[in-house]
Amino acid sequence: MTVSQTVELEGHIIDSGSMGHCFGAVMEMGGEFEVEEFEVGRHKHDETYCRMEVTAESHEDLRAILHELNQQGATVADPRDATIEPAPDDQVVPVDFYSTTNHPTYVRVDGDWVAVEDIEMDCALIVERDGDSVADANDANGANESDESDPRVTTKVLNAVEEGDLVVTGETGIRVEPPERPRNGGGSFGFMQGGVSSERPSESLIEEIADEMRDVRENDGTVLAVCGPAIVHSGGRDALAELVREGYVDAISAGNGFAVHDLERDLYGTSLGVDTESLEHPRKGHKHHIYTISEIVRHGSIPEAVDAGVVDEGVMYECVSNDVPYVLAGSIRDDGPLPDTITDSIEAQNAIREQAQDADIVLMLATLLHSVAVGNCLPSTTKTVCVDINPATVTQLLDRGSAQAIGMVTDIGAFIPMLADELCDPSQQHSA
Template sequence: MTVARTVELEGHIIDSGTMGMCFGVVMDMGGEFEVEDFEVGRHKHAETYCRMRVMAESEDDLRAILHELNQQGATVADPRDATLENAPEDGVVPVDFYSTTNHPTYVRVDGEWVEIEDPEMDCALVVERADPEDPQGVGNADERRNGDGNTRVLTKVLNAVEEGDLVVTGETGIRVEPPERPRNGGGSFGFMQGGVSSERPSASLIEEIADEMREVRENDGNVLVVCGPAIVHSGGRDALADLVRAGFIDNLSAGNGFAVHDLERDLYGTSLGVDTESLEHPRKGHKHHIYTISEIARLGSIEAAVDEGIVDEGVMYECIDNDVPFVLAGSIRDDGPLPDTITDAIEAQDAIREQAHDADIVLMLSTLLHSVAVGNCLPSTTKTVCVDINPATVTQLLDRGSAQAIGMVTDIGTFIPMLRDELLEE
């Protein structure tokens, strides 16, 4: 027996390719569709509307198709409230829980569309009702809508879900709004405008990135930089330190390795045992990184090393000296690690997540794994810059789902000084 539901699409669905993708989803998954209404926007600011009936052989097949259409921004016509089920125990979600995208999303609760907080991919949605004495929302709807406490919908990673949490299940009552591409483009940070190219004129892109960073700074926004050790190895360290000192960096996220080699450069003049100026290999240079960790551990922290005058330059020094928060997330590969490095993976994720949610623009500089970790926590609307010498790295980072991302395939040791010069020019 054939089952069917009607869905609606609205916006710049032709320009962005959304309509074609939705047609393809239905056909690829064995369903059929019938367009019931189609109104094309007739000028560049006008939106297009499409209503179509989706048919499948079974309820399970239809549910799977509707899930994929939902991810593309399609909304079931005549929506009902979202289905909520209690989490059976800590860290366990109901079987049919809704797994999030990183796009702006709304959940229909008690007849009202509620925007989720901190969009992030691969999370559960948890509803916190306005009235804790009425957890199932039976009464007091008027009070909720009149401001006596507002119902909230939160993203939660699975390990943070607590027994009894009201978890959104199924596809009913959920509206996803992927960023669109209007006809007027939108510059390099516009949807799908940036792309990846090693032949793109670097100077013009760096100028635009600098303009974005200036605007964020002027509006009291937040710039997050994600750093890899190659910054130190390739000679970009001093330029990045200058940007921290000048107030253009508000948060720093890195692994143990970046901090170690930045500090090693200060203490021994080397990075990975190599003099970054002369490219010579000093005697015992291969041990400098572990000596560095030992010195910092002896003092207790990077901040203590700065206070003692042992560390007096570099990126980590400038972070301490200018009160720029940093998160150093450890991994199984780390030597030491430094006492400031967070070795608990869940604790490190939470710290990175807090940084990511506050960021208005993120610079991902020559570190694939750490950038992917940060990227997984970002909403699709956060402007993102990915820079790496390896084109595959930049492509993978941009494919994490940000709709406002540009990639540059270039030497990080060239990019950061150019960005520094652009931002600090008189």
């Protein structure tokens, strides 16, 4: 005995490849499909519509197939409200809870499609209505007509789920909208089509990035820079500090190591014990990063060291002087760490999440771990640029689900100065 379900796909599903992926996923997962209706968009801006019946050997197999199709934007054809169940305990979600993608998502509640707020991958969907309680949960799958307020749907990581939260389960009543690639190949971020460019920084690409950063600043948006220590080692530190000072970078996300070596460069002229100008190894240079940490701890924090005049240049100095917020997320391998570094991993994750949700464009600069961490918190609609000399960093970011990112495999020490020249040197600026 087989079971089946009708699903629908709509949009630029041929150009984006989502229709072919759906067909392939059904067959690879042991199911079958029959196309019941297929209308091809015949002009540049026309969308394509596909309605198909999906068949599997069991309900469990069918659920697995529908989950995969849902990630590609397919929706169950029969419009029904999402299934909602209360969380049985803190940090415990119902069996078969819906695990989110990072794409714009809508949940059907009380007959209406509600946009999910602060969408993020690998989270639970929580439905909120004023007046809802655990006792109302048994009635949660029907319309709560007495409730005058509009329902909200938000995301929660599993450790934030509280007993009684109304959690969306299954695949019914959920619509996902993956980024599309219209036939003209354009868009507000023309080069952001996913993929990796293995070449030196091209002027045209940097011009586009600079234009986007200007637009973000003019519209009071937020540019988030995710920074690795290689920025300091390779000589890109001063250019990044200039971008912060001139208002082109609005927030910094980094680890303990980036801040330590930025401060070490100011105090001792070295980065990881190496003179960044002469490339010589000064006597006791290998101790400079520890001395730096000790000096900052002595003053209490980075801002207090700046106020005392101990730190007077560099990225962290410009952040303090220009009220640019930063999050330093610690790890098990950190020396010190600096007093400003968040050592509680959950607290650090929440701080990164808050930064990511506010960002309009993210520059991921020479750091694998922080790029993946921030990338996991970003919606797929956030414009993202990942730059690293190591191709594995760029490809791993894309493999982890940040398909919206454009990757450049190049020297960060060349990329950042070129970007700073484009943004900060009037003679280098081009009309948008």
